[in-house]
Amino acid sequence: AKESRMTQVIPAPVSVTPNRHGGEFRLTPATVIDTDRGARRVGEYLARVLRPSTGYRIPVVDDRRHGGGGISLELGRVSPTLGEEGYELEVDRRGVEVKAATAAGLFAGVQTLRQLFPARIEARTEQRGPWTAPAGRIVDYPRFAYRGAMLDVARHFFSPDEVKRYIDQIALYKINRLHLHLADDQGWRIEIESWPRLATYGGSTEVGGGPGGYYTKAQYRDLVAYAAERHIEIIPEIDMPGHTNAALASYPELNCNGEAPPLYTGIEVGFSSLCIEKEITYRFVEDVLTELAELTPGEYLHVGGDEAQATTEPDYLKFFQRVLPIVEGLGKKVAGWHEFLKATPSTSALPQFWGTTTSNALVAEAAERGHKILLSPANKAYLDMKYDANTPLGLAWAGFTEVDDAYAWNPGEYVQGVPEAAVLGVEAPLWSETLEVSDHIEFMAFPRLPAIAELGWSPWSTHDWESFRTRLAAQGPRWTELGIDFYRSPQIDWQ
Numbered sequence: 001a002k003e004s005r006m007t008q009v010i011p012a013p014v015s016v017t018p019n020r021h022g023g024e025f026r027l028t029p030a031t032v033i034d035t036d037r038g039a040r041r042v043g044e045y046l047a048r049v050l051r052p053s054t055g056y057r058i059p060v061v062d063d064r065r066h067g068g069g070g071i072s073l074e075l076g077r078v079s080p081t082l083g084e085e086g087y088e089l090e091v092d093r094r095g096v097e098v099k100a101a102t103a104a105g106l107f108a109g110v111q112t113l114r115q116l117f118p119a120r121i122e123a124r125t126e127q128r129g130p131w132t133a134p135a136g137r138i139v140d141y142p143r144f145a146y147r148g149a150m151l152d153v154a155r156h157f158f159s160p161d162e163v164k165r166y167i168d169q170i171a172l173y174k175i176n177r178l179h180l181h182l183a184d185d186q187g188w189r190i191e192i193e194s195w196p197r198l199a200t201y202g203g204s205t206e207v208g209g210g211p212g213g214y215y216t217k218a219q220y221r222d223l224v225a226y227a228a229e230r231h232i233e234i235i236p237e238i239d240m241p242g243h244t245n246a247a248l249a250s251y252p253e254l255n256c257n258g259e260a261p262p263l264y265t266g267i268e269v270g271f272s273s274l275c276i277e278k279e280i281t282y283r284f285v286e287d288v289l290t291e292l293a294e295l296t297p298g299e300y301l302h303v304g305g306d307e308a309q310a311t312t313e314p315d316y317l318k319f320f321q322r323v324l325p326i327v328e329g330l331g332k333k334v335a336g337w338h339e340f341l342k343a344t345p346s347t348s349a350l351p352q353f354w355g356t357t358t359s360n361a362l363v364a365e366a367a368e369r370g371h372k373i374l375l376s377p378a379n380k381a382y383l384d385m386k387y388d389a390n391t392p393l394g395l396a397w398a399g400f401t402e403v404d405d406a407y408a409w410n411p412g413e414y415v416q417g418v419p420e421a422a423v424l425g426v427e428a429p430l431w432s433e434t435l436e437v438s439d440h441i442e443f444m445a446f447p448r449l450p451a452i453a454e455l456g457w458s459p460w461s462t463h464d465w466e467s468f469r470t471r472l473a474a475q476g477p478r479w480t481e482l483g484i485d486f487y488r489s490p491q492i493d494w495q
């Protein structure tokens with residue numbers, strides 16, 4: 001029933017009021033999208049969603065004269081409760097109104113509006129109507145500011161188009177950060193002009209020995225722009241001092257013994273380290289981070305810091321005590337896997353917790369000191385964990401993670417000593433040791449990414465497994481229309 005679409009939105013909105021008397025809005029060949037000047041790009045984005053499946057022209061205009069019968073996207077004049085990303089959505093038989101303080105809020109409202117139309121609205125070829133959306137009112141805004149997905153493009157390289165495809169998919173669920181794991185033992189994936197062999201040689205292979213690849217600066221800038229159009233900020237990661245075999249293989253002088261190790265195509269971790277006592281290491285880091293900062297309009301550079309088992313503790317501290325100021329000198333904030341807290345970074349640094357326990361002294365102390373924490377518990381949010389023993393892809397070191405596991409935790413009280421006010425948000429990492437193509441990404445990310453997205457966006461008061469699994473079932477037909485190769489978890493009564 002149409003009105004149930006209003007109560008099936010993922011992430012669950014703050015408040016949903018279906019129209020008491022039912023009723024609906026109907027898209028017609030005469031429908032116009034009317035936007036405020038600052039919202040034109042959101043209007044064009046929505047038009048590109050609606051035109052192929054309806055076959056309607058759906059012009060985007062920016063005048064206020066539309067006499068109803070249209071979709072209007074309006075900036076300003078909303079309650080401050082909505083914040084930077086909230087919106088109000090009003091649907092009735094005369095038209096649709098989305099109001100927000102910012103274009104990001106309108107974009108979030110547009111993702112909700114999409115879900116009010118039948119699944120076939122997502123088709124890219126002309127479909128039969130009617131194109132109706134249930135009448136009612138939604139007022140909505142996010143619980144956490146940072147709602148992220150991470151894609152490991154180092155273990156296996158993913159083309160710009162494959163990354164854009166994932167960007168389109170995470171945008172459906174109001175994810176607003178994409179962390180790209182750009183360098184690791186198996187591959188260096190971003191052109192660095194001052195150290196060209198990093199990409200040309202360090203990016204020339206991948207897990208399993210395939211051709212690998214890398215993003216030229218132009219391609220990377222295009223990804224950043226594509227994500228920004230969808231109000232998603234890209235956070236680049238250069239993992240160090242560990243996970244650096246690709247860099248070490250590319251430049252012998254970076255190695256303590258002056259010899260470059262071979263390129264690595266396996267999936268072990270913890271065997272590589274930059275040479276902490278060599279000065280060239282810090283020129284390398286400064287050069288790389290300087291070029292990366294120029295490519296990053298966002299506020300964070302992620303410096304990794306995980307699993308530095310080939311670096312002594314004193315060297316690890318020495319390394320970060322020199323590197324953290326480099327990032328800040330570039331006007332960026334540091335993000336890192338939570339181990340880097342050992343170097344006592346400034347409280348503007350963002351530790352990303354990836355542990356499998358609910359207590360961690362480093363993280364609790366950091367919260368106490370005033371850090372905001374990013375939560376990626378590996379046994380809840382790691383999308384590369386197998387669903388169960390039969391899952392053909394993925395790893396299992398943090399245990400199997402079915403959909404209910406991914407959903408059954410409260411970021412606001414998950415880590416001891418880390419209260420809701422200390423949580424910046426959540427992020428779902430997808431490591432690619434076993435993933436090679438978009439279908440693999442989609443099989444692991446859907447349906448669990450929407451679970452993490454709901455934990456990041458929706459009020460805890462709406463958190464309910466039975467409601468979520470029912471709403472998830474209604475997403476299935478939409479993913480089919482979008483060509484998303486999702487895992488049909490037996491926990492969901494797919495429609």
Ligand SMILES: CC1=[NH+][C@H]2[C@@H](O1)O[C@H](CO)[C@@H](O)[C@@H]2O
Nearest residue numbers: 269306337354382384395431
């Ligand atoms: C932060 C972190 N370091 C490790 C760990 O997560 O597990 C991942 C696989 O799940 C692996 O790819 C990664 O190198």
